[in-house]
Amino acid sequence: MKVAFRIWRQDNPNEKGGFKEYQVDNLNADMSFLEALDHLNELLVLRNEKVVAFEYDCREGICGQCGVFINGRAHGPHDNVTTCQLHMRSFQDGETIVIEPWRAKSFPVIKDLIVDRSAFDRIIEQGGYISAKTGTAPEANAIPIGKEISDRAMDAAACIGCGACVATCKNSSAALFTSAKINHLNLLPQGQPEAYRRVIEMTAQMAKEGFGHCTFTGACEVECPEGISITNIAEMNARYFKAKIFS
Amino acid sequence: MELFFRKSMIAVTGLFLCLFLIVHLSANCILLLPEEVARGLYNSYSTTLRENPLIKIVAYALYLSILLHVVYALLVSLRNKKAKPTKYAVNRSSENSTWASQNMGLLGAFILLFIVVHLANFWARIKLGMGDVVGTDALGNVDVYAVTSSLFHNIYYVIFYSFLMIPLGFHLHHGLKSAFKTLGFYHKAGLRLVAKIALIYAVIMSVGFGIIPLIVYFK
Numbered sequence: 001m002k003v004a005f006r007i008w009r010q011d012n013p014n015e016k017g018g019f020k021e022y023q024v025d026n027l028n029a030d031m032s033f034l035e036a037l038d039h040l041n042e043l044l045v046l047r048n049e050k051v052v053a054f055e056y057d058c059r060e061g062i063c064g065q066c067g068v069f070i071n072g073r074a075h076g077p078h079d080n081v082t083t084c085q086l087h088m089r090s091f092q093d094g095e096t097i098v099i100e101p102w103r104a105k106s107f108p109v110i111k112d113l114i115v116d117r118s119a120f121d122r123i124i125e126q127g128g129y130i131s132a133k134t135g136t137a138p139e140a141n142a143i144p145i146g147k148e149i150s151d152r153a154m155d156a157a158a159c160i161g162c163g164a165c166v167a168t169c170k171n172s173s174a175a176l177f178t179s180a181k182i183n184h185l186n187l188l189p190q191g192q193p194e195a196y197r198r199v200i201e202m203t204a205q206m207a208k209e210g211f212g213h214c215t216f217t218g219a220c221e222v223e224c225p226e227g228i229s230i231t232n233i234a235e236m237n238a239r240y241f242k243a244k245i246f247s
Numbered sequence: 248m249e250l251f252f253r254k255s256m257i258a259v260t261g262l263f264l265c266l267f268l269i270v271h272l273s274a275n276c277i278l279l280l281p282e283e284v285a286r287g288l289y290n291s292y293s294t295t296l297r298e299n300p301l302i303k304i305v306a307y308a309l310y311l312s313i314l315l316h317v318v319y320a321l322l323v324s325l326r327n328k329k330a331k332p333t334k335y336a337v338n339r340s341s342e343n344s345t346w347a348s349q350n351m352g353l354l355g356a357f358i359l360l361f362i363v364v365h366l367a368n369f370w371a372r373i374k375l376g377m378g379d380v381v382g383t384d385a386l387g388n389v390d391v392y393a394v395t396s397s398l399f400h401n402i403y404y405v406i407f408y409s410f411l412m413i414p415l416g417f418h419l420h421h422g423l424k425s426a427f428k429t430l431g432f433y434h435k436a437g438l439r440l441v442a443k444i445a446l447i448y449a450v451i452m453s454v455g456f457g458i459i460p461l462i463v464y465f466k
Contacts, residue, residue: 010433052420071337072338073342105331117410168340168343170327170340171327172327172333207250212330212331213254214254215254215351216421217322220346222342222343223343230428233428234429234432234433235431237251237429238431241251
């Protein structure tokens, strides 16, 4: 299999950057997309050229590191998938594949396809945790939680913070990420002591980081590898109004 | 705070405007009746509206709603543009979202253009007395029917009034669905119902408002 990779190259955050095209031969349709990029980088090393910088960690679809924009879609042509779970069989032989970094003011490009997603970390720092006593682990069944609540909390907790929601959103809104993190904890008894503070402070940080408004295009839930539902954003809004009234 | 306040203002004013459109379309249906019935009914209805002090309050709420809807939409769009300073070279947004949801600002601009022309055609002539003097009918009511009828016998205005109901329909469909989510309604089955109602509502408003000028023209 042979493809042309048209990749965004940018040496540092201050450089302008631009696309560069690479012809890559001897690819296998069963290779993962990241393996194809590895193959390209090996060729670049042999040619004494700078390798393409891209992020990855687990390559199992659970870490959220490998976010790139491929042919006009976050994580490539399929819905609800990470880049590492994308395979070359999803592309045509001879196709030109355009790869760009996440585009958002709050996710500045560090190098090539790597962006700085620490804005997410700062949102988490504002309340994406619970206060628990240290020491011996408490009895697991001490706080019973209903199946429906536990399912909803786990669905929200599935967010891996890859940033595809921000990347695909025309407004670079971080509402899906922030709402998933808020709802996950605010649904559970353990999250109650900080429930109001959490929603107010995490959303304030989201605004401070420069993310845009959510206009409910729904693109985020289609590109989210974990299929986090957009109703989480509506739930976050409800929690915000409640916190503003009662806190 | 501003992330929630601005969007909530757009949602609340938008929902109020949605309610207004129902009343407006119901009244417009009078235009579909035979001329001899329609003229008297339409003119006495509009006189009642103009003279009712309660309607005056609603009218001011309406002007304010349109103004706030536009101002906050502009502020939201401005922040959103700033949040995405670099666009993608290739973006297949049609594969993950509807065109209308990605272009609410453009659709809204068409509707604003419509409102400006619409107010110039009716409000400016009837309430502000600008342009040709509007006569009265046999009962002594201001002949708003004549203004409407003459406007809808001009093919250019008929095309303008009917065509711009297409962006209105798309704007209403996405707007109505989203307003509920913006205001914190997150019940999944409820939202599915809202989506269905929004579609039916948008079709009725778009087709209803769009077809009346055509019917009057060909009547």
